[in-house]
Amino acid sequence: MNAFKSSWQHTLSHAVQGWGVGLHSGAAVCVTLQPMPVDSGLWLEHVPPASPKRFFRLSPKTCRGGFMATQAVAPGKGAGVEGVGTLEHLLAACHLVGLDNVNITVEGPEIPILDGGAWLWVQMLQTAGLVKQPSKRCLTRPTSKIRVEAAHGQAWLEAHPPLPGQEGVLSLSLTIDFPHEAIGRQRAFLVLGQRSASEPLLGTPPTQPKTMAASRTFVERGAIVALQSSGRALGGSLAHALVADESSGTVINPGGVRWGGQEFVHHKLLDLLGDLYTTGNAVRGRFEGFCSGHRLNGALVQALAQQAPMWPTCTKM
Numbered sequence: 001m002n003a004f005k006s007s008w009q010h011t012l013s014h015a016v017q018g019w020g021v022g023l024h025s026g027a028a029v030c031v032t033l034q035p036m037p038v039d040s041g042l043w044l045e046h047v048p049p050a051s052p053k054r055f056f057r058l059s060p061k062t063c064r065g066g067f068m069a070t071q072a073v074a075p076g077k078g079a080g081v082e083g084v085g086t087l088e089h090l091l092a093a094c095h096l097v098g099l100d101n102v103n104i105t106v107e108g109p110e111i112p113i114l115d116g117g118a119w120l121w122v123q124m125l126q127t128a129g130l131v132k133q134p135s136k137r138c139l140t141r142p143t144s145k146i147r148v149e150a151a152h153g154q155a156w157l158e159a160h161p162p163l164p165g166q167e168g169v170l171s172l173s174l175t176i177d178f179p180h181e182a183i184g185r186q187r188a189f190l191v192l193g194q195r196s197a198s199e200p201l202l203g204t205p206p207t208q209p210k211t212m213a214a215s216r217t218f219v220e221r222g223a224i225v226a227l228q229s230s231g232r233a234l235g236g237s238l239a240h241a242l243v244a245d246e247s248s249g250t251v252i253n254p255g256g257v258r259w260g261g262q263e264f265v266h267h268k269l270l271d272l273l274g275d276l277y278t279t280g281n282a283v284r285g286r287f288e289g290f291c292s293g294h295r296l297n298g299a300l301v302q303a304l305a306q307q308a309p310m311w312p313t314c315t316k317m
């Protein structure tokens, strides 16, 4: 993941392909990632089965955070037009490894869920390898505090500018609080692009990037019937999703929860890292949230887009 710290843009050395089942649609989906020229950014080529192909850049104008996932819809397309769902884990992998310029071809309604996190995508990208390109990386950094809220302030997410001397650092700090023991209250933080491992961190060990990337998506058992009757979670399985059982206070997955039960909050870090990449640029700065999810992540991205220069007038490193 050394390219994350680089000042230079990177693309893939060659095309890679992944396929699997969509978490919400249950559809079999093939995704192909191809190199793109310098200063291209993140592009999506959507190939729906029964309508014309669409090709557009991922940005705050084309991406939005929903209840369960983040979706991209071609510009100018109104409500009801099919987009590409569940972008967040693949985008987290791209953000983490430092992949700036890529074309993502999606033959289906959403990015496949694979391992429930981003680790398989990270491995695919790292195995292919990244190549440095001859232009400085575009960055989005908050220039002053931004706060977005939901549930009358009971859920919130804040963005803060980087600390002096840490302009290349991205730190994410999240707390979740569920009213049952299966998840409960958990806090974790992730620091990427740190110049020195000896810098003081918030008093507790940070989440390792691999732990974050390998953490699975999750759902509360009591919500599954309602989700599936509204056409979501149709591709869900215990192979890639933690199912938290509110009554027993544990998960029903045979292997249990990883990392001392903290897999839930680690996965929330992963979702935020991916959603921040819908700015279309690598993001740096400090982010802190409480009970936040894709909708708040998307609202923060929209607020960032109002404040910070975006592609093609982004701040170069």
Ligand SMILES: [Zn+2]
Pocket: 088, 089, 217, 267, 270, 271
């Ligand atoms: Zn997720």
